[in-house]
Amino acid sequence: MRIRFLGTGAAEGIPAIGCKCAHCTRAREEGGRLVRQRSAVLFSLPGYELLMETPPDIRKQLDSYEIRKINGIFITHEHYDHSAGLEEFLYWQECVDLLVEPQLYRQLIRVNWGKQLPEITFHLDMHPGVAVHFNNFYFVPFAVRHKVPCYGLVLCEGKRKAAHAADSDKLLSNYARSLLSGVDVLIVNTPFFEPRKQESHISLEEAVALKEEIGVKRLILTHFNHHNLPYDELDDYIAPFEGITAAYDGLYIDV
Numbered sequence: 092m093r094i095r096f097l098g099t100g101a102a103e104g105i106p107a108i109g110c111k112c113a114h115c116t117r118a119r120e121e122g123g124r125l126v127r128q129r130s131a132v133l134f135s136l137p138g139y140e141l142l143m144e145t146p147p148d149i150r151k152q153l154d155s156y157e158i159r160k161i162n163g164i165f166i167t168h169e170h171y172d173h174s175a176g177l178e179e180f181l182y183w184q185e186c187v188d189l190l191v192e193p194q195l196y197r198q199l200i201r202v203n204w205g206k207q208l209p210e211i212t213f214h215l216d217m218h219p220g221v222a223v224h225f226n227n228f229y230f231v232p233f234a235v236r237h238k239v240p241c242y243g244l245v246l247c248e249g250k251r252k253a254a255h256a257a258d259s260d261k262l263l264s265n266y267a268r269s270l271l272s273g274v275d276v277l278i279v280n281t282p283f284f285e286p287r288k289q290e291s292h293i294s295l296e297e298a299v300a301l302k303e304e305i306g307v308k309r310l311i312l313t314h315f316n317h318h319n320l321p322y323d324e325l326d327d328y329i330a331p332f333e334g335i336t337a338a339y340d341g342l343y344i345d346v
């Protein structure tokens with residue numbers, strides 16, 4: 092499968108609006124990998140293009156990466172940076188599968204335009220711990236801890252496994268640890284560098300430790316905010332660790 096990072100920023104993106112911090116200033120002046128749109132990932136599976144998250148930037152992302160085909164959308168949770176771009180699909184040419192947990196679907200349909208959702212998407216219920224089988228691959232959603240109900244996803248194609256832990260904090264269930272053990276690639280959202288009190292996210296330092304703890308072959312970090320290190324400093328920091336990559340907008344990998 093191919094995994095493509097359409098955006099790798101956290102809720103505010105980089106540069107954040109109105110922010111004059113050194114990181115945002117550099118991003119404005121130098122551009123390139125210092126700039127991060129809100130996070131979205133495209134998983135290309137056999138005969139099925141799965142978009143994970145519809146951030147507010149999704150229109151620009153789909154257009155600039157020339158993505159013309161999406162079969163399904165998986166949304167991890169209701170937060171603005173993960174779901175607000177769903178309305179853009181009113182203008183998408185074809186109906187897409189919307190793979191979301193039922194309570195989250197009810198939440199999405201309650202927003203002011205949400206009653207049109209059934210016209211543009213085919214809702215398929217996703218339940219944590221219940222595999223969804225396709226012709227030659229399958230997904231398993233799993234619950235993670237966050238400020239609101241939130242779901243990660245394990246994707247299995249043949250012997251290859253990739254997983255995305257969404258906006259999980261550092262405390263993963265034993266069930267999730269068991270699913271994630273030995274995966275080829277684990278994608279983790281790490282807005283901050285160091286652990287912060289009252290943050291319902293895993294920090295970059297904690298994610299690096301988690302990789303060894305649960306035995307993941309390759310760790311990809313994403314969903315960075317402007318309080319984290321700029322792209323080049325981040326790359327220098329993780330260089331000594333084996334099998335860890337800091338994602339940037341436009342990065343793709345084959346698993």
Ligand SMILES: [Zn+2]
Nearest residue numbers: 102170172258
């Ligand atoms: Zn987020």
Ligand SMILES: [Zn+2]
Nearest residue numbers: 110112115317
């Ligand atoms: Zn800033």
Ligand SMILES: [Zn+2]
Nearest residue numbers: 168170237258
């Ligand atoms: Zn969130």
